[in-house]
Each structure stands twice: as C-alpha cells, then as structure tokens.
Amino acid sequence: DIQMTQSPSTLSASVGDRVTITCRASQSISSWLAWYQQKPGKAPKVLIYDASTLDSGVPSRFSGSGSGTEFTLTISSLQPDDFATYYCQQYNSYWTFGQGTKVEIK
Amino acid sequence: EVQLVESGGGLVQPGGSLRLSCAASGFTFSNYWMSWVRQAPGKGLEWVANIKKDGSEKYYVDSVKGRFTITRDNAKNSLYLQMKSLRGEDTAVYYCARDGIGGITLHAFDIWGQGTMVTVSS
Numbered sequence: 001d002i003q004m005t006q007s008p009s010t011l012s013a014s015v016g017d018r019v020t021i022t023c024r025a026s027q028s029i030s031s032w033l034a035w036y037q038q039k040p041g042k043a044p045k046v047l048i049y050d051a052s053t054l055d056s057g058v059p060s061r062f063s064g065s066g067s068g069t070e071f072t073l074t075i076s077s078l079q080p081d082d083f084a085t086y087y088c089q090q091y092n093s094y095w096t097f098g099q100g101t102k103v104e105i106k
Numbered sequence: 107e108v109q110l111v112e113s114g115g116g117l118v119q120p121g122g123s124l125r126l127s128c129a130a131s132g133f134t135f136s137n138y139w140m141s142w143v144r145q146a147p148g149k150g151l152e153w154v155a156n157i158k159k160d161g162s163e164k165y166y167v168d169s170v171k172g173r174f175t176i177t178r179d180n181a182k183n184s185l186y187l188q189m190k191s192l193r194g195e196d197t198a199v200y201y202c203a204r205d206g207i208g209g210i211t212l213h214a215f216d217i218w219g220q221g222t223m224v225t226v227s228s
Contacts, residue, residue: 001168034207034214036151043201043218044151049208055216087151091212094165095141095153 002026002090006098012106019075021101023088028068032092035064035073038100039084047086048073078103108132108217110202115222122192122226128185128202128219136160136180139205141215142187144198144224152198155187156205169195192226199223 003026013019023033031051036044046055048064051071061076075082083105088098114126126142142154155176156165164176175188185202200222203215 032209032212036215038151043220044215045218046207046214046216049214049216053208055207089151089214091209091214093212094167095156095212095215097151097153100150 002029002093002096004088004090004096004098006086006088006101008101009099010102010104012104013078014106015078015080017078017106019078019082019103021073021086021088021103023066023071023073023098025069025071025090025092029090029092031067032090033064033066033071034089034091035062036087036089037082037084038087044087075103110204110217110219112200112202112219112222115200115224117225117227118192119228120193120226123188123190124192124224126187126189126200126202126222126224128187130183130185130204133204133217135178135183139213140178140185141203141205142176142185143201143203143215143218144196145201145221146195146198149198154200157185189224192224194226197224197226 005024033051035048038044052064085100085102109131111129141156157176173191177186202219204217205213207216208214
C-alpha cells in the first residue's frame with residue numbers, strides 16, 4: 001500500500017503570506033497526485049490534479065509541483081477564504097490521502 | 107447542475123447493517139467510475155470502495171473487505187454501499203465521489219456529495 005505523509009500537520013499564517021505544504025509518497029506515484037481543500041462541515045473540493053494542473057475555477061494563487069515521491073502545494077498570497085484543511089491524494093495505486101494540513105490564522 | 111446526494115445514514119448498533127445511497131444528476135452517470143470516501147469525526151479522509159462504470163470491477167480498502175459491498179444501478183443513476191457487521195471504527199461521514207479528473211487508469215475525485223453520517227454505537 002502507498003502511504004502519503006503531509007507536513008506540517010498545522011500551519012499558522014497571516015493573510016498575504018506565502019504558504020507551502022509538502023506531501024511525500026512511500027513509493028513513486030509519477031504525477032498521479034491531487035490536492036483538495038476542505039472547510040468544516042463541507043465536502044472536499046479538488047484544487048489541483050496530476051500534481052500541477054489547476055482545476056477549473058481555482059484561483060491562480062494556488063500551484064502544485066513535484067513528481068515521483070515529493071510534492072508541494074503553494075499558496076502564493078494567502079487569502080481569508082483559504083483558511084481550511086488541505087489533503088493530498090495519490091491515485092497511482094488505488095487511492096490514499098495524506099493526513100491533512102490545517103491552515104489556521106496566525 | 108452536476109450533483110451527488112447521499113442518503114441512508116443513521117445510528118446503528120455494532121454488528122448491524124446499513125445501506126447508503128447516492129443519487130447522481132447533471133452528468134452521464136454510466137460514463138464514470140465512482141467511489142465512497144469516509145471521514146471519521148475530527149479525522150482525515152479515507153477511500154473506502156470503488157466501482158467501474160458498468161459495475162464489473164470493484165475495489166475495497168482492506169478494513170472493509172468482506173463487510174461492505176459497493177454496487178450501482180446505471181438506469182437509476184444511483185450508487186450504493188451495503189455495510190454489514192458494522193464496528194465502532196466505521197463511524198464516519200460517508201461521501202460518494204466521482205472519479206472524474208486527471209490520471210489515465212485511475213482518477214482524482216472531481217465531484218463530491220454532501221455526505222451522510224453513520225454512527226455505530228450501542
């Protein structure tokens with residue numbers, strides 16, 4: 001089974017900050033990685049798929065990079081609507097999510 | 107509007123059974139693989155089960171194999187999850203999701219329902 005490890009688990013930041021979240025896979029997953037945003041009481045929403053492709057309607061301040069086993073999600077300038085929990089997910093072999101990174105207000 | 111709406115959650119005793127449903131609308135349901143994903147209270151997301159477009163292939167996370175069964179009815183645009191021998195650790199919000207974006211063989215989940223809560227407790 002492929003394990004996904006995100007860091008950090010919690011991130012405190014201010015509006016306007018540049019934020020980076022890391023996701024590591026236990027084995028190579030090529031570029032088969034997605035990032036999701038989830039707000040309390042709501043379903044997850046896909047932001048990025050295939051490691052770096054922005055889903056339709058997602059603001060350009062979000063970007064993804066990486067391949068193989070190391071991936072990053074970057075928010076170039078944090079906005080009030082971005083305070084949420086973010087999950088990575090691999091879809092190279094079945095589906096596995098990272099444990100999540102909560103982005104909270106500093 | 108593309109939409110998934112789950113139903114069927116509730117309180118069930120350990121060892122009991124429950125059947126979840128997911129009604130799809132706004133897209134050609136039979137063109138997509140579909141999944142169930144769950145989230146225990148205060149915890150992360152866990153993929154549970156997946157079914158091919160025509161229902162001929164099904165995959166499960168190890169912890170539910172032999173207890174849960176995923177099915178679909180393309181004529182009714184509906185996805186189901188039959189859950190048996192339920193345990194406390196199955197307590198979670200259950201989401202249905204469309205495998206619809208990215209990838210070649212497998213895909214990320216582009217459409218999600220609002221979720222239905224399953225509580226396993228005596």
